[in-house]
Amino acid sequence: WVLETMITQDIIHKSFWALKTSEVLDLLETTQEGLSDEEVRKRLKIFGKNEISGQKKTTAIKIFLSQFKNPLIFLLLIAGSITIILKDYKDAIAIFAAAIINSLLGFYQENKAEEALAHLQSYIEERVRVIRDSHEIEIDTKELVPGDIIRVSQGDRVPADCRLIYINDLTVDEAILTGEALPVNKGTEAVSFQASIGDQKSMIFSGTLVVQGLGNAVVCRTDESTEIGRIATLVKEQTREQTPLQ
Numbered sequence: 001w002v003l004e005t006m007i008t009q010d011i012i013h014k015s016f017w018a019l020k021t022s023e024v025l026d027l028l029e030t031t032q033e034g035l036s037d038e039e040v041r042k043r044l045k046i047f048g049k050n051e052i053s054g055q056k057k058t059t060a061i062k063i064f065l066s067q068f069k070n071p072l073i074f075l076l077l078i079a080g081s082i083t084i085i086l087k088d089y090k091d092a093i094a095i096f097a098a099a100i101i102n103s104l105l106g107f108y109q110e111n112k113a114e115e116a117l118a119h120l121q122s123y124i125e126e127r128v129r130v131i132r133d134s135h136e137i138e139i140d141t142k143e144l145v146p147g148d149i150i151r152v153s154q155g156d157r158v159p160a161d162c163r164l165i166y167i168n169d170l171t172v173d174e175a176i177l178t179g180e181a182l183p184v185n186k187g188t189e190a191v192s193f194q195a196s197i198g199d200q201k202s203m204i205f206s207g208t209l210v211v212q213g214l215g216n217a218v219v220c221r222t223d224e225s226t227e228i229g230r231i232a233t234l235v236k237e238q239t240r241e242q243t244p245l246q
Contacts (some may be wrong), residue, residue, distance in 0.1 A: 159206060
């Protein structure tokens, strides 16, 4: 079947966990038989690829050297050089030590943010089983779009935020989002609009791990629109704090 899509970016803001499965499918203009290839191409143009885009990876040495672009470091280096000329070596050592300590603190802050973003990106698997045109195929997770029907089973990482439409004894580890150590039992029934992430039993979230059972779900949110994508965005936008010395 071919559908003339009317779907827009605003769809991702809907409270899918509080709607019936039939309402979710209608909203996302899809069916349990999946989307057509033509429809997928249209939606990729609207939503983009399902990936958490990160800044270009910066090596540790570049992060460290970038600390010396700070005006405070320039000031300290100039002061240290003057004290050497004046043969005040004790002060020179103290000044250069302060510059190095400040650079190390700045390096620690920035490198920690880089590692956190890389860690979040590692939670997204590269392949996923999806139903399209009534056929189950395996695709790259980057090609998922809202409205796709996916299948998950024990050991799978969830590739996007999805509304469950069928389950069989499904439990999911959501510790990366909620901090809850115990796996969560999932269902297909709608829950309260006010439900927190941990109580949205009818949803499975990108990056979480299927511990037991299997299920079918319709993709609701992809890339930075997912819960883990929002966390990654906050990490990327984190501004560097001043060190105690600054």
